[in-house]
Amino acid sequence: MRLEPIANASLARRLGLPLAALGATVIVAGVLALIAGANPFAVLGQIVTGAVGSKFALLETLNRATPLIFTGLAVAVAFKAKLWNIGAEAQLYAGAIIAVLMGTGAMESPIVLPVSALLAMAAGALVLLGPVLLKTRLGVDEVVTTLLLNFIMLLFVSYLLEGPMKDPMGMGWPKSEPLIKDARLPRIVEGLRLHWGFALALIAAVVVYIIERRTTFGFEMRAVGSNLGAARFAGIPVNRVLVQTALLSGGLAALAGWSEVAGLKGHLSQDLSPGFGYTGIIVAMLALLNPIGVVGTAIFVAGIFVGSDAMSRAAVVPTYIADMLLASALLFMVLALLLTRVRVVRG
Amino acid sequence: MTDLIDILISASFWAAVIRIASPLILATMGELICERAGILNLGIEGIMVVGAFTGWLAVYQGMPLWGGVAVAMAAGMLFGLLHATLTIPFGLSQHVVGLGVTLLATSTSSFAYRLALPEVTSPPKIVPFQPLDVPVFSDIPFLGEVLFTQTAFTWFAFTVAVLVSLVLFRTPLGLAIRAAGENPSAVEAQGLSVTGLRMGAVIVGSGLMAMGGAFLTLSAFSSFFFEMVNGRGWICVALVVFGAWMPGKAALGAILFAAFDALQIRLQQTPLGADLPYQVFLMAPYVLSILALILMSRRAEVPAALMTAYNKGER
Secondary structure: OEEEEOOOOOHHHHHHHHHHHHHHHHHHHHHHHHHOOOOHHHHHHHHHHHHHOOHHHHHHHHHHHHHHHHHHHHHHHHHHOOOOOOOHHHHHHHHHHHHHHHHOOOOOOOOHHHHHHHHHHHHHHHHHHHHHHHHHHHOOOHHHHHHHHHHHHHHHHHHHHHOOOEOOOOOOOOEEOOOOHHHOOOEOOOOOOOEHHHHHHHHHHHHHHHHHHHOHHHHHHHHHHHOHHHHHHOOOOHHHHHHHHHHHHHHHHHHHHHHHHHHHHOOOEOOOOOOHHHHHHHHHHHOOOOHHHHHHHHHHHHHHHHHHHHHHHHOOOOOOHHHHHHHHHHHHHHHHHHHHHEEEEOO | OHHHHHHHOOHHHHHHHHHHHHHHHHHHHHHHHHHHOOOOOOOHHHHHHHHHHHHHHHHHOOOOHHHHHHHHHHHHHHHHHHHHHHHOOOOOOHHHHHHHHHHHHHHHHHHHHHHHOOOOOOOOOOOOOOEOOOOOHHHOOOHHHHHOOOEHHHHHHHHHHHHHHHHHHHOHHHHHHHHHHHOHHHHHHOOOOHHHHHHHHHHHHHHHHHHHHHHHHHHHOOOOOOOOOOOHHHHHHHHHHHOOOOHHHHHHHHHHHHHHHHHHHHHOOOHHHHHOOHHHHHHHHHHHHHHHHHHHOOOOOOOOOOOOOOOOOOO
16 A cells, blocks of 8 residues: 545545544444443443533533643644653653742742742753753653653652651651642632633643744744754754753643642642643644644543543443543544545555 | 672572563563664553553463463554554654554553453462573572573573574564665665565564563563553663664663662662662662663664655655
8 A cells, every 4th residue: 555645635534534533432432331341322421421511520621621731732832843752741740849849838928829830830841951952962862761751750759758848747648748828829710629720721822822823933843843954954943942842841741730739739749640741642642733722632631531530430431441542532533634634545 | 888799799689680681671672673674663661561461361361371471472463563554554653653552552451450350459460480490500509590590481581582683683584674674765676565574573573572561470570560561661662772773782781771670679678778768779770771872872873764654656
């Protein structure tokens, strides 16, 4: 077989194939439910109801989407410049550490919130700076270095929580002291369990969109990503653009951890992130690396997680179905998107 | 200091080095074959999980140990086929597909584990490979304990490394695989199929990765835990770079790495371990892998067509 580019793909092809990818994911869900010995329609129904079926469920989904919007944006900007940042998990924890450092008595006035947010972004940027400098200076592949840093950072957090950051009142659990009230992100509407982190994530998406589409840096970033050789030939300072992209990406990922601590949890523990950094890759890819699209796909992905959690409490289907569905959706979607641009011919 | 010397001259330490190196060698050879053919396989981490799980489950269900190894290999090859199909004929991003395969393989293992064993709280055990006492040889002081009390699976792992090296550098097939990763058009001009060679390399390589995972459950430990692979796959990707894409050097890298890993475990028991938080020791393998990448960055000769999709007829 051979791939042949399609000059002008029809609208039906461009819309139909991504929809078919989603349909295929739903079929996978049904088959998995059958394998687990459950009624597929009931399971699908329970996932949807669990995700958006009530005010409580919907708010839970939006809360879960908040860190995913940040990590999704972090991955989207990096991948746009073909900078393979697989280390959003580490950058997320860097932001979470700063939220605790600044929020447990270092500053006692409402100004602590913006200060700690900025410092968190700086910390996340710093975590990604190492791998990107190794890439631009020495040609060390950033995929492996950022992946390995995730493990190092988790051990560092474990050390902090059992040592210098341990809550003396924590009954021996490895968690940090709770944040003071000034350092907490308030709820958007009193009485509803949704914090300002969500609003901040939406703002971040718009800001990233503007940076990408309306600034020289955004243009350079896209140029580096689409054709490195041509970008270099056109006189774009490729290495500087990669470093700047990394700083933006690391900063965004850090906000995920910062907002989870300051908005949702109020303290840092080792299970703060169930892989939000990795899931951000799926969120970004499903959104075709479009920052506004990231908001939508983050809510969709969060819905699958929240819905699957609710479903697995009622049915016999293990909650790991959520990860399987997302992995399938990712692979189906990249294949579908390719087929909107090329057709398969024999020979 | 005397603690360090005591550790380094003990036979049990070097026996542990060989043991820890075995799964890394298998998976590193798997990744090396893929990359030599031009395909970066980031599915490695998940494929190792699948191998660890399926190999263990097969033995738990009553299959012989080598049957478990075969099942693990087959399961790994299946995920290898998925990776190969998406990245080779379809030419999709090897980064994205690899991470997708890792996520799919890991979550499939967790899902299947929960389905197969819904009730258990502590992971059930199997009877793993036992040390193979080679008569006479195992009585040699020091060397006997280091080399001749390993399990058959370890012998298998080291044999695989030798075979991979022979096939890649001493056979026409190996030459064709390496050419597919260096200059695919030249391979096509010889009338060989780049797609076929690359797909074969990725599928076989994935089988080796899965056997590396199976080593963890069938020889190193005796049960399956969700987090047991714990980044070993990523470390193997680093070991391939460290070994400059040469099987012998990569295997030596794995042994060196295993030595540091065995050392950090033992140093935790010394007065030094009491002074330093244990997390520092656990970080060592990951930090070392990054250092290895930095060290080799200027010297390594990357296969020229690594991560470049090949579409027949395209210039």
